[in-house]
């Protein structure tokens with residue numbers, strides 16, 4: 001894939017799931033330097049990149065984290081803005097503090113990440129991919145906070161694409177359907193399904209069969225490669241788009 005050799009890339013939510021798979025995929029393409037951000041300091045430290053790596057443990061919604069990022073690295077070529085958390089509650093039951101926490105991680109954090117990345121790319125251009133979700137496009141009961149935050153992520157990508165174009169900055173979003181990652185372990189409905197099906201693997205398979213025409217959830221490595229395509233020079237004319245990768249779920 002063209003466009004990765006010796007480049008500097010930011011990955012948020014790098015310690016797990018899609019973020020960790022993106023780090024592996026990018027390392028294999030010859031990335032020069034990583035700037036990795038995650039709340040989970042221990043897992044972030046354990047991540048083996050095989051490259052020069054600046055590790056920043058902290059919350060993407062904390063402006064102080066981005067001051068530290070700017071001090072450690074003020075120029076970037078590429079960014080995967082991917083940190084996010086799940087939530088599931090019907091609107092009538094949403095706890096306001098929980099709502100604020102989802103908005104902070106998924107939307108405030110995305111805005112601050114985007115602001116840092118665009119400033120660090122202003123001189124030489126670059127390419128950014130934001131991880132949204134199919135929940136930001138297709139409504140389902142019980143997803144209000146997560147869905148509203150991800151719809152916001154999609155619109156942020158479009159505005160950023162228009163604002164960044166003059167400086168040669170491309171911004172795209174990916175909207176995965178179900179992906180087999182640890183994020184599901186935060187969802188009570190999934191924990192019940194694991195008990196019912198007898199194992200985590202069987203529960204993921206059952207979810208994949210439920211409403212996805214292709215009959216399965218994606219693997220984090222598959223989403224990472226699709227993010228890689230959007231980041232790469234092979235996508236040089238693509239900006240402001242949302243790549244839906246949901247096995248046909250939203251059809």
Ligand code: NAD
Nearest residue numbers: 013016017018038039059060083084105133178179181183
């Ligand atoms: P994951 O839980 O495996 O990874 C998410 C990572 O983000 C974790 O390492 C976590 O510590 C980190 N993180 C969470 N909040 C953070 C914060 N405020 N600041 C810094 N780091 C934070 O989950 P994943 O599935 O790999 O999720 C990655 C992204 O993909 C998320 O934005 C998620 O909403 C999105 N997504 C996931 C799915 C899915 O089915 N797994 C589907 C659509 C979209």
